[in-house]
Amino acid sequence: MSPSERVHFDPAGVERAAGVLTRGGLVAFPTETVYGLGARADQPAAVQRIFAAKGRPATNPLIVHVASTAAARALAVRWPEVAERLAAAFWPGPLTLVVEARDGAVAPEVTCGGPTVAVRVPTHPAALALLRAVNIPVAAPSANRSTTVSPTSADHVSKSLGDAVDLVLDGGPIEAEDQYGIESTIIDVTTEPPTLLRYGALDRATIERVCPLRFAPSVATTREPARAPGSQALHYAPRAQVVLVEPERALDEVTERRATGARVGLIERAPGHGSAPHRELLPSDARGFGRGLYAALHRLDEAGCDVIVIARPPPGDAWDAARDRLSRAASPRD
Ligand code: TXA
Numbered sequence: 001m002s003p004s005e006r007v008h009f010d011p012a013g014v015e016r017a018a019g020v021l022t023r024g025g026l027v028a029f030p031t032e033t034v035y036g037l038g039a040r041a042d043q044p045a046a047v048q049r050i051f052a053a054k055g056r057p058a059t060n061p062l063i064v065h066v067a068s069t070a071a072a073r074a075l076a077v078r079w080p081e082v083a084e085r086l087a088a089a090f091w092p093g094p095l096t097l098v099v100e101a102r103d104g105a106v107a108p109e110v111t112c113g114g115p116t117v118a119v120r121v122p123t124h125p126a127a128l129a130l131l132r133a134v135n136i137p138v139a140a141p142s143a144n145r146s147t148t149v150s151p152t153s154a155d156h157v158s159k160s161l162g163d164a165v166d167l168v169l170d171g172g173p174i175e176a177e178d179q180y181g182i183e184s185t186i187i188d189v190t191t192e193p194p195t196l197l198r199y200g201a202l203d204r205a206t207i208e209r210v211c212p213l214r215f216a217p218s219v220a221t222t223r224e225p226a227r228a229p230g231s232q233a234l235h236y237a238p239r240a241q242v243v244l245v246e247p248e249r250a251l252d253e254v255t256e257r258r259a260t261g262a263r264v265g266l267i268e269r270a271p272g273h274g275s276a277p278h279r280e281l282l283p284s285d286a287r288g289f290g291r292g293l294y295a296a297l298h299r300l301d302e303a304g305c306d307v308i309v310i311a312r313p314p315p316g317d318a319w320d321a322a323r324d325r326l327s328r329a330a331s332p333r334d
């Protein structure tokens, strides 16, 4: 396989990336959540390459990215009034809507043959520029191997996918104040009221200002860490083992694990409980913590940690997404 190409986000880079996508190639691009691994959504062969590159089960459908609400509507049989209100409130932005798929709008591989399609309009300028340039819906999961930590930089993409991706459009790390660093919130608007399918960048209170929500059984609605059932439990996992502990326990846990000879990383919220080697101190607010979490996990993996001790997030809806990702990362491996 030829080595993957990397281009910067500028007009020439976007044009080059759009060309590769249009010809059926795989292009990784930045969004305000995480980097996506894009392929044109209307070509089965292109979409199949996404599943192969990620090692993704063929039963897990993909999110389609488009540049406008009008383009999203064109993928749906029906566009409920609540979809219109959610789109008006949050697009472009980190919200994914699941709608009834119009026949033939995307390749069947995108929806895994199902009756619905997930769609979103990202707000990252590089993503929008690329989507406008190709003017075709783009299927894009996170640009990492299945079950591993999502990428928030071009280097994360290259380390995870290597030459399986044809081109990486480098828009820099996802770390700015107006970015999220954690995946989009997914809402199914085919139900009444809409169903929250995945916690994500927009917290439930923000969405509930627009419409009431119900919660899928797969998402925890309690303040306790989720123990998701089924084979998808292990997800968002670094190479190192993840151990979640109460914040006051964190330093003792690190000391005890280090005594066994393990290289131990620590992630805690500012101000933290004292310094330690391989410590990542993340912001104390949910938005800042979520934004920095994946990059911290990537750095601790890079540092060769065997174990990563993480201080449990506090209670409260604002922390739902971080809590969800951490409990999955800490899930036992088979
Ligand atoms: O922020 C994001 O959403 C990122 C960026 C790249 O846009 N994408 C992302 O994709 O997180 P991925 O593949 O890692 O997660 C997509 C999720 C999966 O949990 C999948 O099951 C769900 O979306 N999904 C896709 N289509 C669906 C559908 N028709 N019905 C229900 N869930 C769907």
Ligand code: MG
Pocket: 141, 142, 150
């Ligand atoms: Mg993913």
